[in-house]
Amino acid sequence: GVASFLTKPVQQDALLESVGNVFKLGHEHETAGDFADGIIYQSPLMARLLQQVRRVAAGTTTVMIFGETGSGKELLARALHRASPRRDEPFVAVNCAALPEQLLESELFGHKKGAFTGAITANEGLFRAAHGGTLFLDEIGDMSPGLQVRLLRVLQEGRVRPLGxxxxxxxxxxxxxxxxxxxxxxxxxxxxxxxxxxxLNVIPLHLPALRERPEDIL
Known part of the structure; x- marks a missing residue:
């Protein structure tokens, strides 16, 4: 995010002060808990949201993050993972809008060698890769109806069946x-x-857009 800006011509003292403020902000939030590493903020809105993240991190229930594109949803998901007992296990992320349906199905659930044309090697899938940790599914609203059914079954049964x-x-x-x-x-x-x-929406987290927290534009 934007932490500061400088006017031209740039004065050395102003530059040093600006850089110092950035490091100060980062240090303040590290001392508050490095689970929020990478999230620089001053607004009460973000402070309350990160307090909520810390509170819900200890559980295992699903969390859904609502926020505009580019607002930092993956950073927030990583903060949740780092604040949780699963912090030493994998954090695996995938954007559901970035992959065609068949490729996303293979990436999520895995496949056996020869399961489909081009499957020359087996793939364990992201659910198994994230075992013990956290799987972050970005842009879940773009998931196809067929994959929604498969995802629901995994959530209900805690088991995954690779393609083929x-x-x-x-x-x-x-x-x-x-x-x-x-x-x-x-x-x-x-x-x-x-x-x-x-x-999926057992615990909703609402990430405010930057325009809703002007304190974070310094």
Missing amino acids: SAQEIPVDVRVVTATHRDLDALVEEGEFREDLYYR
């Missing part, structure tokens, strides 16, 4: 999702499963 396999494998993963879309509206329109929405 008959074997179901237990996984211990805390799922954190994020979206910039209005999922309530998508549920109403039938584009997002209502049962999956309520399964």
Whole structure:
């Protein structure tokens, strides 16, 4: 985020002061708890949000982060992971809007060698890669209906079945999702499963846009 700005011509004293303020901000938040590393803020809104993150970090229930594109949702998810008992286990992130449906299915759930054309090697999948830790599914609102069904089943049963396999494998993963879309509206329109929405949105976190916290623009 923006921590400071300088006017031209740049004066050396002003430059040193600006750099010093940035390091001061970073140090203050490290002493408050380095789980929020990378998040520089001064606003009460962000302070309250990070307090909420710390409170909910100890649990295992799903968390959904609401916020605009580019607002730092993955940083917040990483902070949640670092504040949790799972901090020493993997944090795995994937953007559901960035991959075509078949590739996303393979990435999430894994596949056996030969499961489909081009599957020349096996892939364990991100659920298994995140075992014991946190799986962050960004832009969950863009997930296709078919993958929503598979995701719901994993959340209900705690087991994942790779493509081309008959074997179901237990996984211990805390799922954190994020979206910039209005999922309530998508549920109403039938584009997002209502049962999956309520399964994912157990603990909602609302990340305010920068314009809503002008104290963070210094």
